[in-house]
């Protein structure tokens with residue numbers, strides 16, 4: 001059982017850092033979260049949550065009120081009094097596909113002078129094999145231990161995932177430091193895997209690579225279904241019922257995206273390559289995903305009777321912009337990528353997403369530049385040539401198809417990239433239907 005409370009510092013208050021800080025505070029630890037983004041810190045100190053994440057606001061407010069959670073500007077203020085410091089900064093894709101470690105290195109160099117003797121620094125960011133050592137080299141502190149503790153939360157269910165994880169992985173060369181980090185999770189009933197840093201780092205990439213592979217596999221099966229006249233829903237039920245395979249992550253769609261799978265899959269290929277192994281299977285997984293996005297563009301073009309190289313004058317209505325439902329994250333969203341391709345060949349796109357109805361943060365506004373945003377799902381249907389479902393928000397499944405047909409015009413095609421609608425119900429409303437791998 002851990003000695004509560006442990007004083008924790010969290011560097012970076014994004015999806016992972018804010019969830020980590022709030023959940024550890026919820027578990028009874030004393031947490032200071034720091035970020036370089038003044039806007040985020042201002043919002044958080046005013047009790048506002050910068051991201052959409054179910055259940056996060058409640059535990060942030062409760063922990064702040066209980067005096068266990070505070071927000072500060074910068075990494076040093078977060079790290080100075082901490083026994084354990086979590087690095088939760090971005091590790092974006094570098095030019096050559098590898099993970100860019102500059103944020104990690106910058107954060108480590110900032111906190112190095114203020115860390116208490118005996119402190120533990122934890123890489124919670126997703127970092128390539130060898131990064132635990134890399135952080136040690138930047139810190140240059142013999143009295144500080146570095147531990148890998150990769151995060152497996154999913155956006156949209158991050159709080160739940162953090163508090164009820166399938167497992168906790170801790171990788172460390174030093175047993176005591178590993179135990180200190182593992183102890184933080186003592187209140188949570190889960191399997192704790194303590195291993196060496198290289199294995200912990202590899203677990204994270206292998207897990208994301210495997211999940212991306214599962215989605216690419218089912219997307220390839222869906223493509224095959226369209227060729228052979230099979231129905232992917234029946235196929236998925238058939239293969240997913242096999243307990244060796246399992247039903248989860250077998251939903252065909254517009255391809256995987258988000259802030260993790262794309263960069264982590266490419267980083268996995270690069271890590272393998274740097275160590276002399278050609279991870280050709282992962283390269284295939286990535287190319288199936290690229291192909292899937294092109295297939296969606298092709299479906300839209302066919303729906304309006306045009307070739308995918310020229311959609312000038314065409315108007316496309318898009319339901320959904322985030323990379324999946326339950327989050328406001330637009331990073332590497334298939335919706336945004338496909339819309340970008342449609343716009344490149346001349347289409348005008350108007351879109352609705354439940355997370356873009358309020359004032360947009362500057363980085364989100366930039367990602368959506370050139371897309372006409374509307375405030376109601378039904379509005380996307382007005383005056384367009386085709387309607388597409390790009391994100392599986394449950395409210396889209398409740399749309400009144402008769403009203404949709406009245407607004408868009410009977411005979412118009414719904415390109416359902418998420419297989420959200422019942423094809424028969426769409427046809428009964430007088431619309432045409434094109435899903436993914438469905439007859």
Ligand code: NAD
Pocket residue numbers: 011012013014015016017034035036037040074075088089090091103106107110124125126127151152153154155259260
């Ligand atoms: P994010 O971009 O949402 O948040 C990162 C935060 O770090 C930002 O607020 C940024 O301002 C801040 N930051 C950058 N440099 C800083 C510094 N020197 N000092 C203080 N703050 C600094 O990123 P994220 O989605 O939370 O991802 C963080 C890491 O966790 C990445 O490595 C990612 O791969 C990994 N991860 C993400 C998820 C996910 O679902 N988002 C899941 C598991 C792992």
